[in-house]
Amino acid sequence: MISDAKGEDNQPDNYTLTIALKACAGLQLLKQGEILHGVLRKNEKIGLDLFVGSALIEFYSKCGKMRDASKVFKEFEKPDVVLWTSMVSGYEQNGCFEEAVAFFSERVVEKGVDPGHVTLVSLVSACAKLSNLKLGRSVHGFVIRRGFENELCLVNALLNLYAKTGFVKAAEILFRRMAGKDVVSWSSMIGCYSHNGHAVEALRLFNDMINKGVQPNAVTVVSALQACAVACDLGEGQRIHELATKEGFDVEVSVSTALIDMYMKCLSPNEAVNVFKKMPRKDVVSWAALLSGYSQAGMAYKSIGVFRDMLSSGIQPDAVSMVKILASSSELGILRQAVCLHGYISRSGFDSNAFVEASLVELYSKCGNLDYAVKVFEGSIDKDVVLWSAMIAGYGIHGQGGESLKLFEQMVKSSAARPNNVTFLSMLSACSHAGLVSQGIEIFHMMVNEYGLNPSSEHYGIVVDLLGRTGELDKAMEIINQMPIPVEPHVWGALLSACRIHHNLEIGELATKNLLHLDTNHAGYYILLSNMYAVDGKWGNVEKVRTLIKEKGLKKMFGQSMVEISNEVHSFVADDKFHPECEKIYELLRQLEVIMRLQLEQLYGIFEAPLSFKIT
Template sequence: MGLLFGLHGPHCLEILQSAVNGDFVPVRRPYMVSRESLVKLFESCRRGKCLSQLHSVTIRAGLTDDILVASKLAELYSKYTSFHNACKVFAEIPQRSGHVWSSILRCYLEEKRYKEILLIFTHMFPNQKPDACATRVALQACAETKAFGLGKTIHGFVKKKSNFSSNLFIGACLIKMYSKFGEMDDALCVFREYSNPDKVLWTAAIAGCKLNGAPAMAIELFARMVRTKEVGVVPDSITLSSVVSACTQTSDLRSGRSVHGYMIRTGMDYDGLSLSNSLLSLYGKTGSARSAAKLFEKMEAKDVISWGSMVACYAHHGNALEALDLFDDMVAKGIELNAVVLISALQACEATCDVERGRRIHKLAVREGLEFDILVATALIDMYMSCCVPDDAIQVFNRMSEIDAVCFSALLHGCVRNGRAYKSLVVFRDMLANDFRPDVFDAVKVLTACSEVGVLQQTSCVHGFTLKGSLSNDPHIIVSLIESYSKCGSLGDAIVVFEHKIDRDVVTWSSMVAAYGLHGKGLEALELFRQMIEHSSVTPNDVSFVSILSACSHAGLVRQGIDIYNLMVKDYKLQPNTKHYAIVVDLLGRAGELDKAMAFIAQMPGPVDANVWGALLNACRIYHNTEMGEFVAKKLLESDPCEVSHYILLSSMYAADKNWVDAAQVRNKVRHKELKVVSGQSVVEIRDRICTFVANDRSHQDFVQIHEMLTLLEEKMVYNDTHQFNYHA
């Protein structure tokens, strides 16, 4: 009965039954199995067991040497049993025609044995010229193995065979081959040789252009294809997927909508999941969340790519909460998660600073075995750093078995962003030790860390790295070096960096002005600002004026500072922001012009920022104007009630006025509100080693010796009424 299963037709059944029962005698029996009948039986075969019995019939019929029968038999063995059995049948064929060789090559193609295909194909030429089918298979193998030379040779053979040169299937294979080689000029040259290309040729050319970074050409070819009047040349789902992907590459939403409109008009708008996913990707990457959502709702079938595209669309275009809700829905429905979906969901958590949801997604990543996927792990580091839990990010990094430069960069940037300057320097060192090359942005971040630490030696080392890595001429590096050197106390090194930069932009000029101001050199800052205005093509911007106003404030240059402010407003027509207002108030406050500072605030447009009130409160503290200080403090705490430094400033004002009761009440408020006070710390560098000291810290290993030395120093210092320390040797 096993023989009968998979065979169709009463005549075939009778013939096969007589043959299997042993009643078959080629000449004497009425049901002699002819070559044509056996081929029909082969076509009806659907199972391996039937095939082995058919093979037996073939042997009894004496047709094993028949080329057509043998090749059909081999093809069926390859399809329903094993490639090895097919090869055994091929080996028994004494004389192999072009058809037999083509069958052999097709079997090898199904097994993806591309190198063997090319070896067999090259051995065919001495005895047998390949037919069109064998040529197509060989061209596909050339494309897969990047055998460019052999592919060109086969193309030459095709041109010599006049009947091949008009074969559209061979043309499509040539276009695909050249596309995979990255030779789109040759691919399009082949395409133009066909005066009436069919759908397959058009699709191959469009897909090739998309693959090789020519999406605009792909869109143009599609437009020409749609306009053609040839019968049967109608784009299918593969063509449409390629052109939609091309629109995505160029962010050409208008063309993408036109393609979608064509699909709707021709009834192909939901023709296959792959095509729908391509449209989702287009709308998602171009920020058309509404169109993507409508399409997503109408899709009857959805896979993880569909869900992932929609989550990414929301996450990357300002709809982080919707992205997380959709992700939760996806998890509830039991949709399989992949790395892409997890990364998009983590980015949504990063945008909303929702660390709890981020931790839940982290657990899902662990469950799916994707925690240590390098892209997922990097997204976890970014998420934890953005949610201000750097310890969790560091733990993820430390557990990773495979680390790349992007992981190091994520950890480095996150440490700087979260005030872990020392840790970021360690990460930078480890990055170099692991032979990863930091880029410009990594160097800028580590220079920022050096500025925060205030260690000159570290800045010099990073400067050396930028020189060695040919990064020192980058404008971002120049600005960061100037800032870092100046904050580490070496104004001279900052000046050297500035003077070596020939084509200075406005940011470079502004950074050097700020460096002078930081060191109290207001007159030098004013002179440099004058040079920028009069002797360069640079026009100062709002940042430039922040730098020069700060320099005037630090140096107590009140009149010059007011002149600069008027220059900004009247001559350069720049609208002041809260930073400018705060500096002017600070400038007047440092000079003791508290009434003028209050009048200046009164004429400011809009609500007054906390920084402005803070600058005036500090001036009230310095000049013991408690009455004004209390009014300013009230305004300050109304605008920013959770900033602990404001309470400390108010308490210091009361303490300076010896009003200990009110000072204590303010500090009690800080404790009652559970506001955290950032401990002060200092840094020294001893023998290339950074040592930090935190206020009230008793955990330092040299705590006793340090305090003994401090006590000794205090005995040699006298604090007088002018708030100046005199050192007695």
């Protein structure tokens, strides 16, 4: 229409151009929109209209061209609220959260412009994405002062801010006080509970919503499914699956992916595969959910198979799927495969991702090559807590507790990374493996007194293990008695193992009594106790424990070991009934290597060099 326009009478007016620009924005038609902008520049009569200006800004921001949007904005001497709101939301929608906040502050603080509630929605969203609770709360204060408390979109955005920053109490209060709630408010609150680990509350609220007759949407269902995954609640998950199917939400990729994740976390891999197979369209996230599920379930072989199938169906892996495949590989501990994956990663450009780096350090540590782990660690430009913790743990696995301690000191003194709960777990475990009792206890006190961290049951378990290994059973008992949190089975288990090593039947029986009380189904604990009786020749008691194992229907898993000798994998099994799987695993890894090589060749040309990564 524009290009055919001849003569002034046929020229489009502001109204027409605004609509045309909005259409280009919606369809992301960059070229056509730019032509419209050209027409505008030529026609002085309609050049600087605020309506057209905001349409232009919106168009450029939808096409990801914030520089051009900014140029348009600067052409206006007297921009109105709508115009600069388009800029704030443009930055926010393009993931430039800092810029959104900066642009807002510049207008409000320096130029004294009064923002409207629509502007604040984008600002609050930017705060949520940046996890900037401080700024978000001051915006909340402003919202109250300006009387915007009944603007639904704005309150929903604030709800989301508190959800993302883990401020569950504030979200609850806001949600309770909301006069009108829409499906977004309900979904946000359910999501808030799920993301912050309050699965029971999330599911209670979801059912509450249904009972009140509020119609859920696909987003609500995704949040509720996440809650089922967190709570390992298969029954509820299946009910929500039925509901999703009935409402037709299951055709959405996000819902199917959440279903796969839920089934995997509820230990039902077959159900997860069924959902996956039915998906008409699968993307890298849905593949990764399956891969991640197998990896977390300890089914490394399956996980690697999924990765192979993903590559051969032409899906490009992303950082998340790489992290998961590295985790599965570290379970197999085959160095050749680690080197091969490292080669693939560095050639695909994932090697500067912090998550990937930490997983590589873990992988090389678990494959027994600490030197390679150190090379990856040292090669990282921006070391975060996770990378430091992974390297500390790496030394720990190899019994080099002294190195772990040194690295910890270096981390505290010369980096911006602050140790967290997992760093201390790695430290304690390193001390335990190396028999560094006093240092371990010191670390434990440091964690509480200097860093103000609350030790979890896992931390206590390692401290008990640490004391127990060197025979300080009374001190271990004292630690357990002073625990301010419930004593979980693995803590008693650590004590029991120590009793087995140092042959203390009295404390061993006490530990077992507590384990029985907690109704654990870990066969290993009972076998430990039975062995202790056997050493003393107390065969009557051995018989009693063995009967108990049978009554509970417990089975001890048989172990299988694999050893890599000059690129060949050999397997040893504890029982003849188990067929060695190593042939199959080796074949799978070979196939994977071929596919990775093919993919790299297609993407970047032919490689003369072997895929296996050489570390110099």
